[in-house]
Structures are given as C-alpha cells and as structure tokens.
Amino acid sequence: xxxxxxxxxxxxxxxxxxxxxxxxxxxxxxxxxxxxxxxxxxxxxxxxxxxxxxxxxxxxxxxxxxxxxxxxxxxxxxxxxxxxxxxxxxxxxxxxxxxxxxxxxxxxxxxxxxxxxxxxxxxxxxxxxxxxxxxxxxxxxxxxxxxxxxxxxxxxxxxxxxxxxxxxxxxxxxxxxxxxxxxxxxxxxxxxxxxxxxxxxxxxxxxxxxxxxxxxxxxxxxxxxxxxxxxxxxxxxxxxxxxxxxxxxxxxxxxxxxxxxxxxxxxxxxxxxxxxxxxxxxxxxxxxxxxxxxxxxxxxxxxxxxxxxxxxxxxxxxxxxxxxxxxxxxxxxxxxxxxxxxxxxxxxxxxxxxxxxxxxxxxxxxxxxxxxxxxxxxxxxxxxxxxxxxxxxxxxxxxxxxxxxxxxxxxxxxxxxxxxxxx
Numbered sequence: 234x235x236x237x238x239x240x241x242x243x244x245x246x247x248x249x250x251x252x253x254x255x256x257x258x259x260x261x262x263x264x265x266x267x268x269x270x271x272x273x274x275x276x277x278x279x280x281x282x283x284x285x286x287x288x289x290x291x292x293x294x295x296x297x298x299x300x301x302x303x304x305x306x307x308x309x310x311x312x313x314x315x316x317x318x319x320x321x322x323x324x325x326x327x328x329x330x331x332x333x334x335x336x337x338x339x340x341x342x343x344x345x346x347x348x349x350x351x352x353x354x355x356x357x358x359x360x361x362x363x364x365x366x367x368x369x370x371x372x373x374x375x376x377x378x379x380x381x382x383x384x385x386x387x388x389x390x391x392x393x394x395x396x397x398x399x400x401x402x403x404x405x406x407x408x409x410x411x412x413x414x415x416x417x418x419x420x421x422x423x424x425x426x427x428x429x430x431x432x433x434x435x436x437x438x439x440x441x442x443x444x445x446x447x448x449x450x451x452x453x454x455x456x457x458x459x460x461x462x463x464x465x466x467x468x469x470x471x472x473x474x475x476x477x478x479x480x481x482x483x484x485x486x487x488x489x490x491x492x493x494x495x496x497x498x499x500x501x502x503x504x505x506x507x508x509x510x511x512x513x514x515x516x517x518x519x520x521x522x523x524x525x526x527x528x529x530x531x532x533x534x535x536x537x538x539x540x541x542x543x544x545x546x547x548x549x550x551x552x553x554x555x556x557x558x559x560x561x562x563x564x565x566x567x568x569x570x571x572x573x574x575x576x577x578x579x580x581x582x583x584x585x586x587x588x589x590x591x592x593x594x595x596x597x598x599x600x601x602x603x604x605x606x607x608x609x610x611x612x613x614x615x616x617x618x619x620x621x622x623x624x625x626x627x628x629x630x631x632x633x634x635x636x637x638x639x640x641x642x643x644x645x646x647x648x649x650x651x652x653x654x655x656x
Contacts, residue, residue, distance in 0.1 A: 250624045257631035264638050265303070268295035290649030291642040298641015302634045309630070310623050324622055325615035332610025336603035344599040349592060359573070359583035366570025369563070376562035377554070384551035387544045396540045413519030417509030420502070434487065441483045444476070 275289035307313045308321040324331065342348070365371050486492045508515045550558035573579055610618075 294645020295642030299638035302637030336606035363573035
C-alpha cells in the first residue's frame with residue numbers, strides 16, 4: 234500500500250502485540266455479545282418472572298456501557314463504522330497537533346534547566362569519568378579511538394593543501410621575525426654570567442691543539458717564506474720562537490681570568506650583540522641572509538617533507554596496537570584518570586564544566602529538539618502512525634471496553650433496584 238508520509242520503524246515483537254490486541258478485542262466483543270444475548274433472553278421472560286427485570290436492566294446497561302466505550306476507544310484511531318462523525322479518528326486527524334504538544338512537553342519537562350542540573354549532579358559525572366579513565370582497559374579503548382581518529386583525519390586531508398599551508402605558515406612566521414635581533418638576544422642570554430668565557434676557553438684549547446697537530450706544516454711554511462739566503466739554523470730559531478710564543482700566550486690567557494685578551498673578547502662579543510640588536514646594517518644583512526635561505530630549494534623541500542613525514546609516522550604508529558604512540562596515549566589517559574580521582578577540587582571543576590556544557594547545548598537546541606519531534610510526527614504516515622500506536626497501547630485500551638461493560642451493568646442494576654424500591 235502506498236504511504237502518504239514518512240514510515241515508522243517496525244515495532245519490536247510487532248506480531249505478538251498484534252495477536253494480543255486481537256485477543257483483547259475479541260474478549261471485549263464477546264462480553265458485549267453476551268450482554269446482548271442476556272438482554273434479549275431476559276426481555277422475553279421478564280413478563281413471566283418479574284425478578285428477571287433485574288437481569289434485563291443489568292444486561293441493558295452493560296450493552297450501553299460496552300457500546301459507549303467501544304465508540305470512545307475506536308474514535309481515537311479511526312471513524313466508528315466508517316462514519317465521519319466529528320471529533321473521531323483523533324490520532325490520524327490531529328497528528329500534527331499531537332506532535333507539537335509532544336515536542337513542547339519534552340522541551341518543558343525533560344530539557345529544562347532544573348531537570349538537567351539535578352540529573353547531572355546526582356550522577357557525579359567527574360568521579361565516574363575519572364574511574365572509567367583510570368581503568369587500563371578503558372584507557373586502551375580511548376587510545377585506540379584517538380589514534381584511529383587522528384589517522385582518519387590525516388588520510389582525509391589533501392596533502393598538497395596541507396603542505397602549502399605549512400609552508401605558508403612557516404615562511405610567513407619567519408619573514409615576520411627579524412633574525413638579527415633574535416640572534417642578539419640569544420647571544421645576550423649566553424653571555425649572561427660571563428658564560429661565553431667557557432666558549433673562549435674551548436677556542437684556546439682548539440687553537441693549541443691545531444698548533445700542536447700542525448707543527449710540521451708550520452715549520453715547512455716558515456722555511457718556504459724565508460729568503461733563500463737565510464741559514465737553516467735561523468729558520469729553526471724563528472720557528473721555535475713562534476711556537477713557544479703561541480704556547481706561552483695560550484697558557485697565560487688560559488690561567489688568567491683578567492687577561493687583556495679576555496677583556497677584548499668580552500668587548501667584541503658585547504659590541505657584536507649590540508649591533509645584532511640595533512644596527513640597521515646588521516639587521517639588513519640578517520634579513521637578506523634569511524631571504525636567501527627561505528628561497529633555497531633545500532629549505533622548501535624540507536618544509537614540504539614535514540607533512541609527509543608526520544603523516545607517514547602517524548599512519549604507521551596509529552594503526553599499530555603495540556606502538557609507542559598508542560601506549561603513550563593510554564598511559565596519559567590512565568594517569569589523568571588516577572590523578573583526577575585524588576583531586577576533589579578538580580573533580581568539582583569537571584562536574585561544573587560538564588554541567589555548563591550540557592546546559593549550554595540544551596538551552597541552545599531545546600527548541601530545535603521540540604521542532605524535530607513535531608516535524609517528525611507530522612511527517613509520519615497517518616495510517617501507519619495510527620496502527621503502530623494502537624498496537625502499543627490498544628491492548629490496554631480494550632480493558633476500558635470490558636470495564637465499561639461490567640461497570641455499566643452494575644450501574645444499571647443499582648439504578649433499577651433503587652427505582653423498584655421507590656415504586
């Protein structure tokens with residue numbers, strides 16, 4: 234059969250509910266038929282035996298009560314006997330109004346601030362969350378989903394766009410920062426507390442070692458630079474004086490913290506630092522060097538490889554359950570849960586954050602929830618909606634027909650008895 238709207242999902246145990254509904258309908262109808270038969274028989278024998286009038290009145294009232302309640306129950310779902318009587322077939326004809334009422338009811342009674350607040354505070358979200366996270370099995374689950382999510386994200390992103398974004402971000406950041414003043418600040422930090430003298434001492438040791446390792450080359454160079462007519466012993470003397478002078482100077486500087494050469498080194502370093510910070514010429518040279526580096530193919534290739542390397546690493550380790558990446562996430566989650574369990578102040582803050590977040594979402598979208606309910610109900614197929622609702626609650630409604638038949642009969646009996654008493 235073609236439907237006019239959105240079909241509802243099948244009910245659970247729909248066949249069983251339908252069978253139970255049909256059974257209750259049959260019982261209610263059988264009781265009404267029984268009352269009708271009793272009425273007819275009692276009507277026939279009432280003239281012969283007056284006491285049968287009590288039976289007739291009871292059966293008559295039972296018929297009236299049963300028929301009235303059959304009409305009331307049937308009018309909820311369809312037109313009684315197919316006759317379009319006003320205010321019948323209420324559910325299919327008032328489906329949109331029922332949806333709006335249901336949406337407003339949920340909005341005002343389930344999505345209200347007091348209800349949500351009371352429920353959240355009774356749940357102790359922070360403490361339960363801490364206990365859940367502290368469990369290694371749950372931490373492993375979190376690590377698995379985090380790694381899978383991160384892996385999925387990097388695989389969805391377009392490599393060209395991400396690489397271009399990284400390159401533009403790095404280049405714009407570097408271009409926006411003057412290199413020379415930064416280097417000057419770094420050197421100023423290094424020279425704090427005269428620590429640059431350690432570098433000077435290392436340089437002295439390096440010079441001494443270079444001189445010691447290249448004595449033969451130095452001797453040969455001196456011989457080559459001296460005129461041919463200078464005797465060899467004099468060459469040796471000059472060589473010895475140079476070597477001894479270098480060694481003596483290196484030793485003096487090394488053991489004397491107040492040596493003039495150290496002071497000149499201090500002055501040179503301080504002057505260089507100041508130039509890096511404030512000299513327009515030095516700043517311009519630094520910017521020119523920076524631009525040359527940024528335009529170099531190796532630098533561009535490096536920035537482009539950052540994303541590909543990071544993506545490959547994340548995909549490789551994110552899908553491996555035994556990877557250090559997953560293990561570190563799991564350990565961090567467990568540690569966070571354990572630390573959260575022992576910090577009442579932080580637990581209180583977590584409860585406050587959760588409460589504020591949930592209340593914000595509820596306040597922001599409670600009207601949308603009501604509209605969703607109303608719109609969904611309005612889109613349901615009327616016949617399908619009526620049938621499903623009747624299957625859900627129709628069995629219980631049939632008790633109204635049974636009770637109406639029995640209570641109507643009792644009321645008829647009482648009324649007839651009272652009327653006979655006052656005759």
